[in-house]
Amino acid sequence: MLADYRKIFNRLNQAVYEFYLQYNKGAQKIDEYNLTVQQENILLYIMRNQGVRANDIAANFSITKSAVSQVLSKLGKRKFIVRESNPNNLRESFIFLGEEGKKYAQLIAEADETFIKKYCSQIKVEELEQMVQTMEKLSSLFKENNES
Template sequence: MLSEYQKIIKQMNDAFEEFGILIANETKKIDQFDLTMQQDLILAYIAKHLNVTANEIAHSFGITKSAVSQVLSKLEQNKMIARAVNPQNKRESFISLGENGEKYVSLLQDLDIKLIKNYYSKVDLEDLTHMTRTMEKINEVIKAKNKTT
């Protein structure tokens, strides 16, 4: 049974890798921001959560506040994020997208539209829905596992 999972996961990983290679030309505009994967993930989290704090990010990612602070410092330096003091707790800052962060998110949205027009729209919507549901199920399994550890 394990070998069947290994086979399909290898195929899935190969497909993700090939996808990345195939759309590399499309993603050149976002490459200019030179973000690490962790910076990209934290930036996406900030874009989805208004007035988020470093503690909330650390909790959501399961990493230390110190690690988050290092990433946030680099993002702030590059104007990807902005901080505002929490009026209820002066020792805490709310984090939002900065000028370059807004540009980055806008480019990602433009990229999504381009990929939909050029590629995703050529695939049956039911197949895309099934793929999305499968990823959501995998995410739920991981969340449940993380709650028990």
């Protein structure tokens, strides 16, 4: 029985890998920003969580606040992010997209739109919904087991 799960898991890994390969081919302008994987992941997190704090980023990615500060410093120098002081705690700041970050977010949105129109629209919404529910369930199980 475990062998069946292993086969499915391997197929899932391969499908996700191929999905990202194809998606990235369609989003080549994004590559021109030359972001590291960590910079890109943190920037995507900030895009989805405007006004986030560095501590929240560190907790989400399970990395040190020092590592987050280094990435944020580099993103800030390149105007991908801006920081606004927290009026209730002047030692911390809220992080928002900066000028370049907004351009980057627009490119992501355009790439997503193209991908949805070209590929996702060929799959039934119910099938996509089932896939999302399964991935959310797996993610939830990962989180539960990592918190224990």
